[in-house]
Amino acid sequence: MKTLFRKIPDPLLRIVVVLAVLAAVVLTLRSLLPPSLKDHDLQVQATVEREIARPVRHAGSDACAECHDQFNVKKAGYHRNLSCETCHGPAKEHAEDPTEKKPNLPRLREFCVRCHAYNPSRPTGFPQINPAAHNPLKACITCHDPHDPKPPNVPRDCDACHAEIARTKAISPHVMLECTTCHNVPNDHRVKPRAVNASIPADRDFCGRCHAKGAAVKETPKVDLATHGEKYLCWQCHYPHMPEVK
Amino acid sequence: MERRTFFQKAFSIALPGGILGLMFRSRTARAEEREAPTHYFGMGIQTEKCIGCGRCVEACKDENDVPKVPFFTRTWVERYTIKKDGDVVIQNIDRMSDSQSEGGTDRDMLRSFFVPKLCNQCDNPPCVQVCPVGATFKTVDGVVLVDEKRCIGCRYCIQACPYGARYLHPEKQTADKCTFCYHRITKGLLPACVEVCPTQARIFGDFRAIASPLTRFKRMNKIHVLKPHLNTEPKVLYADLDGEVR
Numbered sequence: 001m002k003t004l005f006r007k008i009p010d011p012l013l014r015i016v017v018v019l020a021v022l023a024a025v026v027l028t029l030r031s032l033l034p035p036s037l038k039d040h041d042l043q044v045q046a047t048v049e050r051e052i053a054r055p056v057r058h059a060g061s062d063a064c065a066e067c068h069d070q071f072n073v074k075k076a077g078y079h080r081n082l083s084c085e086t087c088h089g090p091a092k093e094h095a096e097d098p099t100e101k102k103p104n105l106p107r108l109r110e111f112c113v114r115c116h117a118y119n120p121s122r123p124t125g126f127p128q129i130n131p132a133a134h135n136p137l138k139a140c141i142t143c144h145d146p147h148d149p150k151p152p153n154v155p156r157d158c159d160a161c162h163a164e165i166a167r168t169k170a171i172s173p174h175v176m177l178e179c180t181t182c183h184n185v186p187n188d189h190r191v192k193p194r195a196v197n198a199s200i201p202a203d204r205d206f207c208g209r210c211h212a213k214g215a216a217v218k219e220t221p222k223v224d225l226a227t228h229g230e231k232y233l234c235w236q237c238h239y240p241h242m243p244e245v246k
Numbered sequence: 247m248e249r250r251t252f253f254q255k256a257f258s259i260a261l262p263g264g265i266l267g268l269m270f271r272s273r274t275a276r277a278e279e280r281e282a283p284t285h286y287f288g289m290g291i292q293t294e295k296c297i298g299c300g301r302c303v304e305a306c307k308d309e310n311d312v313p314k315v316p317f318f319t320r321t322w323v324e325r326y327t328i329k330k331d332g333d334v335v336i337q338n339i340d341r342m343s344d345s346q347s348e349g350g351t352d353r354d355m356l357r358s359f360f361v362p363k364l365c366n367q368c369d370n371p372p373c374v375q376v377c378p379v380g381a382t383f384k385t386v387d388g389v390v391l392v393d394e395k396r397c398i399g400c401r402y403c404i405q406a407c408p409y410g411a412r413y414l415h416p417e418k419q420t421a422d423k424c425t426f427c428y429h430r431i432t433k434g435l436l437p438a439c440v441e442v443c444p445t446q447a448r449i450f451g452d453f454r455a456i457a458s459p460l461t462r463f464k465r466m467n468k469i470h471v472l473k474p475h476l477n478t479e480p481k482v483l484y485a486d487l488d489g490e491v492r
Binding site: 040043044046047048050051052053054055056057058060061079081082083085086089090114115119120121122123126168 | 294295296297298299300301305308309310325326327352355358359360380383385391392393394395396425428429430432433435436438441442443444445446
């Protein structure tokens with residue numbers, strides 16, 4: 001054993017001693033640290049518990065229904081799928097202390113317009129208005145019940161709902177055509193727009209009444225239906241509310 | 247072999263082996279205890295239903311104490327505008343001016359739509375890999391969380407996230423991100439954004455549930471995830487996603 005030690009060079013022995021001391025210091029310090037600083041599992045556990053303990057601000061529509069079931073009117077209207085807190089804001093405080101804390105009651109026009117202003121990126125069929133033209137400065141709730149937001153009167157003109165199409169058509173060559181020239185609109189469509197649909201043209205001959213060669217209408221661009229467009233229907237290439245001028 | 251040496255050898259093998267075995271068993275038992283969750287959370291997003299109203303962003307900020315300035319968001323909505331000349335304009339609706347001039351007029355547009363975005367809660371999260379202090383991790387129910395006590399605010403994870411879902415919380419100076427509202431979902435509530443979405447563009451659920459809105463969403467739609475080539479395996483699924491969405 002002694003010969004073995006003598007064989008090790010002195011500097012190496014010193015390095016080993018220094019390293020051993022360092023390792024001992026590090027290990028003792030580490031053992032002094034609380035487990036929460038060392039154990040990753042404990043930290044994960046603590047974080048998960050901390051996240052779970054965060055305060056809930058939105059009560060959820062089930063909580064609202066416990067007291068406010070009288071809003072049956074909402075269940076049948078167009079807003080039936082909206083959560084109460086979509087409009088009334090976070091209401092957990094109100095659910096816990098109904099008399100003291102009241103949720104928001106949005107009454108301003110700006111609030112409704114955030115969803116219902118016309119935006120070309122919104123999906124087709126979503127009810128949109130032009131806030132500058134649609135009864136400006138009047139609060140929406142004077143005419144529409146937000147819990148059952150149907151139009152207050154049966155609309156007279158199509159552009160009350162189909163404003164986007166009306167605006168497009170207004171600057172198109174078809175501006176002089178009434179909607180009813182091409183669409184057969186049952187009266188019930190104005191009352192129950194989704195249950196009863198307006199008709200749409202069925203075939204090429206419908207457009208051909210004005211645009212076929214030899215059609216009685218003057219001053220319309222004419223094509224030979226037999227050769228133009230082959231199997232396609234006219235509106236598969238031309239948008240009827242804005243047919244290309246060129 | 248002599249009886250004495252046999253016993254000596256047998257003990258010298260069996261004793262440490264037994265201890266090791268016990269340690270191993272307790273470890274696996276512990277792991278199994280953690281690996282037996284009932285949930286594996288995910289979200290489905292129907293881009294065709296999003297109207298870009300931003301209620302989700304607002305509700306998220308209310309629920310999670312996110313600073314109420316546009317730059318800091320756990321979830322946000324992007325407006326994609328594909329122009330006729332092929333340009334793609336992506337705007338965050340929070341930072342969009344009222345004129346929406348960047349997208350051009352309706353005439354320049356080929357198509358346009360909104361895409362809600364949030365942390366994808368990747369099954370293979372790059373942010374967890376890069377964290378130098380192990381402050382971010384995936385919970386047993388699949389949600390990626392940040393330990394704000396452990397986070398040193400180095401921003402590596404913010405850089406590493408391919409979806410830009412993380413930001414540095416200006417007050418806490420730690421990385422912050424969507425937690426699927428972990429404090430809500432563990433209590434059986436919906437995440438705040440899902441709760442308030444007026445058109446049900448967001449669907450939340452449990453991948454392990456046999457019948458749930460999310461399961462139905464997965465069955466009835468063509469599903470896509472963001473940046474699938476990165477192999478992050480997102481748990482936020484998109485239906486009817488446009489090819490231009492990044």
